[in-house]
Amino acid sequence: MVCYVMAKMASSMVESGEDVFRKIFKIYKRRNPPPDFSDVIDFSKGVPSDKIVAAKLDPAAVSDVEAARVGLQPVRDWKVFGLRGYPGFIFISNPFLPGSQPFWVRQCLKTYPQKPNVCNLDMHMSPSDTQDIWDKSVHGNSFTPSGKREPKTLLERLRWVTLGYHYNWDTKTYCANHYTPFPADLHLLSVQITAACGFPGFNAEAGILNYYRSDSSLGIHVDESELDHSRPLLSFSFGQSAIFLLGGIHRQDPPTAMYMHNGDMMVMSGQSRLLYHAVPRIVPAPQGHTALEMEGCSLASSLQDRTVVKLVSEEDWAVCSRYIQSSRVNLTVRQVLGPGQRFPETPSSHQRTNAGWTVGYHDGPADGENGKRRSSCDSGDTVDT
Numbered sequence: 001m002v003c004y005v006m007a008k009m010a011s012s013m014v015e016s017g018e019d020v021f022r023k024i025f026k027i028y029k030r031r032n033p034p035p036d037f038s039d040v041i042d043f044s045k046g047v048p049s050d051k052i053v054a055a056k057l058d059p060a061a062v063s064d065v066e067a068a069r070v071g072l073q074p075v076r077d078w079k080v081f082g083l084r085g086y087p088g089f090i091f092i093s094n095p096f097l098p099g100s101q102p103f104w105v106r107q108c109l110k111t112y113p114q115k116p117n118v119c120n121l122d123m124h125m126s127p128s129d130t131q132d133i134w135d136k137s138v139h140g141n142s143f144t145p146s147g148k149r150e151p152k153t154l155l156e157r158l159r160w161v162t163l164g165y166h167y168n169w170d171t172k173t174y175c176a177n178h179y180t181p182f183p184a185d186l187h188l189l190s191v192q193i194t195a196a197c198g199f200p201g202f203n204a205e206a207g208i209l210n211y212y213r214s215d216s217s218l219g220i221h222v223d224e225s226e227l228d229h230s231r232p233l234l235s236f237s238f239g240q241s242a243i244f245l246l247g248g249i250h251r252q253d254p255p256t257a258m259y260m261h262n263g264d265m266m267v268m269s270g271q272s273r274l275l276y277h278a279v280p281r282i283v284p285a286p287q288g289h290t291a292l293e294m295e296g297c298s299l300a301s302s303l304q305d306r307t308v309v310k311l312v313s314e315e316d317w318a319v320c321s322r323y324i325q326s327s328r329v330n331l332t333v334r335q336v337l338g339p340g341q342r343f344p345e346t347p348s349s350h351q352r353t354n355a356g357w358t359v360g361y362h363d364g365p366a367d368g369e370n371g372k373r374r375s376s377c378d379s380g381d382t383v384d385t
């Protein structure tokens, strides 16, 4: 009934030209009363839906050995889906080999936040203070002996990290002289996935990590700052689940809601590369999707010598596993420049839009703590306009 009401409301708003995406975003974000989730597509359930269509991969593009090197199952075993009405959108339901994910989670929490990469904490702290986020965090206690909460650790305050060409949240651009080497392991992972999806020669040049708490959300936006939109955008999810909304090229287009669970990947390419999307809500990972907690580091002992994926120590895994029990990490990887392309002298024409929003993606109100701009993931209310 509620879904019928939602569909009816969406169609009348389309007719009136209203911002349907925003309305639906607010419904999924709402706490009281909670929304009806029955319309949310769950690719992991394998439930047939008239919205889900087959997606084709190129299994020959990546050998089983190459896939295993980055911790992926053989491509022929991946569960891959498309969505009716969204050509170029590809959803891959957790294609990781058992035991390889702890490595990627640890990279997101321990390695990628390290210098020379840039994070939200750099906006108001000195480089020496943000040098060892992991070390400074893991040795701190969250609670005092009296039971009072200690100030948040740096890891708990981490909201975003940028890699490669560092995205500038203020100008919404990348530029040639704000670049540090893109992580080789993540480059290889991205190259294998995009090759299997029919995009040989992908060059991972920029990455954005978003760290979500249970009350975080991410505003409606289009990723268009990259100069070459013919190259796909890749998205990886770890930890708790998200409701992901995929809209159209207009804010009046009603978005499709889907779950992104731990280990899931998305590829936005072709006609789906420049669509509005958002994350209105983080939801607890369903039973079984948290197997990751048990896999821990034992798994990786079976890894071959030449793998990129390395063993995660029990100590590191204890921290990672605690973190993802209540949080979500999303990692998007982008190719910024086409082959032979260079940045223009003034890059201002290539922007990430938030049309019609008073509060934009990663462009939220001043952070109470530091007076600087922060990620919209930073608060449950930053996108609630």
Ligand code: SIN
Binding pocket: 208, 210, 218, 235, 242, 244, 260, 277, 278, 279, 330, 332
């Ligand atoms: C997500 O967290 O799933 C989306 C991230 C993004 O759109 O940048």
